[in-house]
Amino acid sequence: xxxxxxxxxxxxxxxxxxxxxxxxxxxxxxxxxxxxxxxxxxxxxxxxxxxxxxxxxxxxxxxxxxxxxxxxxxxxxxxxxxxxxxxxxxxxxxxxxxxxxxxxxxxxxxxxxxxxxxxxxxxxxxxxxxxxxxxxxxxxxxxxxxxxxxxxxxxxxxxxxxxxxxxxxxxxxxxxxxxxxxxxxxxxxxxxxxxxxxxxxxxxxxxxxxxxxxxxxxxxxxxxxxxxxxxxxxxxxxxxxxxxxxxxxxxxxxxxxxxxxxxxxxxxxxxxxxxxxxxxxxxxxxxxxxxxxxxxxxxxxxxxxxxxxxxxxxxxxxxxxxxxxxxxxxxxxxxxxxxxxxxxxxxxxxxxxxxxxxxxxxxxxxxxxxxxxxxxxxxxxxxxxxxxxxxxxxxxxxxxxxxxxxxxxxxxxxxxxxxxxxxxxx
Amino acid sequence: xxxxxxxxxxxxxxxxxxxxxxxxxxxxxxxxxxxxxxxxxxxxxxxxxxxxxxxxxxxxxxxxxxxxxxxxxxxxxxxxxxxxxxxxxxxxxxxxxxxxxxxxxxxxxxxxxxxxxxxxxxxxxxxxxxxxxxxxxxxxxxxxxxxxxxxxxxxxxxxxxxxxxxxxxxxxxxxxxxxxxxxxxxxxxxxxxxxxxxxxxxxxxxxxxxxxxxxxxxxxxxxxxxxxxxxxxxxxxxxxxxxxxxxxxxxxxxxxxxxxxxxxxxxxxxxxxxxxxxxxxxxxxxxxxxxxxxxxxxxxxxxxxxxxxxxxxxxxxxxxxxxxxxxxxxxxxx
Numbered sequence: 001x002x003x004x005x006x007x008x009x010x011x012x013x014x015x016x017x018x019x020x021x022x023x024x025x026x027x028x029x030x031x032x033x034x035x036x037x038x039x040x041x042x043x044x045x046x047x048x049x050x051x052x053x054x055x056x057x058x059x060x061x062x063x064x065x066x067x068x069x070x071x072x073x074x075x076x077x078x079x080x081x082x083x084x085x086x087x088x089x090x091x092x093x094x095x096x097x098x099x100x101x102x103x104x105x106x107x108x109x110x111x112x113x114x115x116x117x118x119x120x121x122x123x124x125x126x127x128x129x130x131x132x133x134x135x136x137x138x139x140x141x142x143x144x145x146x147x148x149x150x151x152x153x154x155x156x157x158x159x160x161x162x163x164x165x166x167x168x169x170x171x172x173x174x175x176x177x178x179x180x181x182x183x184x185x186x187x188x189x190x191x192x193x194x195x196x197x198x199x200x201x202x203x204x205x206x207x208x209x210x211x212x213x214x215x216x217x218x219x220x221x222x223x224x225x226x227x228x229x230x231x232x233x234x235x236x237x238x239x240x241x242x243x244x245x246x247x248x249x250x251x252x253x254x255x256x257x258x259x260x261x262x263x264x265x266x267x268x269x270x271x272x273x274x275x276x277x278x279x280x281x282x283x284x285x286x287x288x289x290x291x292x293x294x295x296x297x298x299x300x301x302x303x304x305x306x307x308x309x310x311x312x313x314x315x316x317x318x319x320x321x322x323x324x325x326x327x328x329x330x331x332x333x334x335x336x337x338x339x340x341x342x343x344x345x346x347x348x349x350x351x352x353x354x355x356x357x358x359x360x361x362x363x364x365x366x367x368x369x370x371x372x373x374x375x376x377x378x379x380x381x382x383x384x385x386x387x388x389x390x391x392x393x394x395x396x397x398x399x400x401x402x403x404x405x406x407x408x409x410x411x412x413x414x415x416x417x418x419x420x421x422x423x424x425x426x
Numbered sequence: 427x428x429x430x431x432x433x434x435x436x437x438x439x440x441x442x443x444x445x446x447x448x449x450x451x452x453x454x455x456x457x458x459x460x461x462x463x464x465x466x467x468x469x470x471x472x473x474x475x476x477x478x479x480x481x482x483x484x485x486x487x488x489x490x491x492x493x494x495x496x497x498x499x500x501x502x503x504x505x506x507x508x509x510x511x512x513x514x515x516x517x518x519x520x521x522x523x524x525x526x527x528x529x530x531x532x533x534x535x536x537x538x539x540x541x542x543x544x545x546x547x548x549x550x551x552x553x554x555x556x557x558x559x560x561x562x563x564x565x566x567x568x569x570x571x572x573x574x575x576x577x578x579x580x581x582x583x584x585x586x587x588x589x590x591x592x593x594x595x596x597x598x599x600x601x602x603x604x605x606x607x608x609x610x611x612x613x614x615x616x617x618x619x620x621x622x623x624x625x626x627x628x629x630x631x632x633x634x635x636x637x638x639x640x641x642x643x644x645x646x647x648x649x650x651x652x653x654x655x656x657x658x659x660x661x662x663x664x665x666x667x668x669x670x671x672x673x674x675x676x677x678x679x680x681x682x683x684x685x686x687x688x689x690x691x692x693x694x695x696x697x698x699x700x701x702x703x704x705x706x707x708x709x710x711x712x713x714x715x716x717x718x719x720x721x722x723x724x725x726x727x728x729x730x731x732x733x734x735x736x737x738x739x740x741x742x743x744x745x746x747x748x749x750x751x752x753x754x755x756x757x758x759x760x
Contacts, residue, residue: 043555043557045536045537045555045686046686047537047676047678047682047683047686048673048676048678049676050536050537050538050676050678050682050686051538051675053536054535054536054555056535106558107556108556108563109556149534149536150535151531151534151535151553152535152555152556153531153535153567155531161529161531161532161533163532163533163534163539164532164533164534164535167534360558362558
């Protein structure tokens with residue numbers, strides 16, 4: 001009888017070890033390339049234009065078809081692919097959460113904000129000193145990819161009806177080179193005629209050298225053709241824009257003199273007071289210039305008592321005015337004269353990166369928050385551009401590459417950060 | 427050993443099937459015959475011989491208006507059905523039969539998914555799209571709208587098909603938006619205006635076109651007569667005065683508004699790129715619009731403009747009757 005008591009726990013242990021299905025160790029095809037997939041198609045359906053797609057997809061890599069020629073799966077299935085979060089990092093930002101878990105209490109069904117996201121797949125190694133674990137290993141070479149519009153339910157793709165599984169919105173072939181890092185995004189090309197497409201960017205930052213004294217910012221415009229009538233395009237960024245930058249640091253002297261109740265007081269860093277940072281022309285570019293912004297001495301990040309300063313607390317009243325250095329970008333239409341006076345779109349990079357995705361994205365954008373009346377002077381909030389870490393025991397800012405992607409009236413932020421576990425970065 | 431057995435058994439979960447109005451042992455025909463609430467539809471099927479179509483093993487989906495639904499169209503008895511021409515009745519009832527097993531979950535989660543009835547005419551199935559502006563959150567996975575009609579009881583499964591119980595009988599599509607407007611006298615002033623401003627001919631084209639048609643009372647309120655509309659000089663007035671009611675390409679059912687989700691004071695729609703509409707909830711308190719509780723704020727109207735003749739489907743679009751004007755002539759003088 002004793003031996004049975006030994007067998008039972010052993011069996012239970014064996015069962016307990018298998019918590020989830022892992023991704024395939026290898027996929028057929030060439031040597032690995034690295035792929036990350038986003039969906040940035042805005043929700044643009046209106047009763048007057050309801051023929052467009054609902055931007056909630058199943059992503060299929062090397063799709064497999066059933067006997068009727070309808071997709072039934074693929075070598076990679078990125079299911080429940082919702083709109084990406086406003087802020088993400090170069091590692092899986094939500095890795096503590098289960099696959100398909102909604103991080104938004106308003107979303108009751110399964111959702112992933114990117115592929116691979118939390119999927120258990122082999123990830124990219126550190127390249128050029130960057131942590132790239134949010135990119136999945138995929139075989140290089142030519143591959144067909146599909147984005148299929150699917151319901152926002154918990155039903156996995158393979159169990160959906162044939163009618164739904166054949167709702168292919170994007171069908172294209174991508175060519176991946178071994179060892180390269182790619183970001184693939186489902187984009188809208190024309191909201192008025194409901195045209196969509198895939199945008200594939202071979203990331204350049206793995207081949208460039210960056211100074212440890214700076215953080216870098218690179219901008220891409222992934223907007224489709226402008227639409228004058230679709231609410232999803234209200235307050236869009238122009239096709240050609242001047243990007244000005246003001247780099248603020250907190251002014252304790254003025255603040256103390258005026259009392260903290262009246263707000264917070266900032267001064268611009270010399271050389272970064274509404275300075276022209278770059279001009280961004282056209283859309284869907286796959287390369288950009290990564291522009292340096294200095295990392296301020298660490299004393300700027302601490303107050304007079306030696307306490308680490310605060311991020312701006314969005315929507316939480318005066319008590320949460322920020323005190324950390326922060327960057328404001330101002331976007332103006334480069335084709336109009338008048339420059340800065342022309343009601344720029346202002347984006348304040350001053351929120352806590354750990355908290356920004358807790359806020360509904362539309363609330364952080366005055367256009368989508370307040371309606372068409374806020375067409376001019378719109379303000380948006382984004383995460384701080386500074387990468388703070390206490391990796392060495394003291395919180396300080398580290399070099400990083402901040403990739404900003406503009407999609408109509410929204411700006412998405414992806415921070416590429418050093419691989420801290422790689423000793424060369426210590 | 428017993429423990430191992432129990433452990434093994436506990437891994438197999440038996441799927442529990444909830445009882446529903448239909449059972450897998452019933453057929454479409456036997457289910458209709460055994461439900462008194464479906465007696466009028468059953469009668470109409472048998473009278474037209476369409477019961478033979480659904481009697482075999484081939485799967486069909488029946489869109490069944492129950493007796494209450496027929497009552498909403500003033501059909502209360504088989505005698506009322508007998509008053510209808512049999513040929514018309516066959517086309518009408520046939521429009522409620524769709525090949526295949528169409529459950530709510532099998533329909534794409536968007537609006538106006540086309541399905542063909544056995545008569546060869548198109549039906550438009552819609553499901554609510556989840557999102558921040560979606561107010562139909564309770565039981566959202568069971569909500570189905572067909573041609574703007576609501577399915578009250580979804581997914582009754584039987585051995586050879588599925589039954590979706592409708593709130594009202596479906597309206598049989600007429601030839602065109604133009605034909606519908608011409609055939610309904612309450613739109614005669616509007617028709618005169620459309621003709622005068624060169625907007626009439628497109629309404630018999632391929633479409634799809636949606637017309638928000640003000641009835642004659644809307645014009646009478648402003649003392650606009652058919653004669654005065656006919657005499658309106660198009661050199662004096664912008665065509666926008668009447669093109670605002672014509673949306674193309676679009677096929678809009680009223681349920682599209684709640685199904686897509688419309689934010690109050692935030693959503694603006696343009697018809698023919700000439701005019702933006704906003705749709706408000708009746709309570710006007712802000713926030714999001716309640717489903718089924720829309721009105722169009724008629725400019726200059728004494729009361730909010732409301733729907734009066736809903737979801738009149740045609741082969742090239744839809745007519746939505748409204749009881750107010752969006753613009754009065756004085757607002758569109760060149």
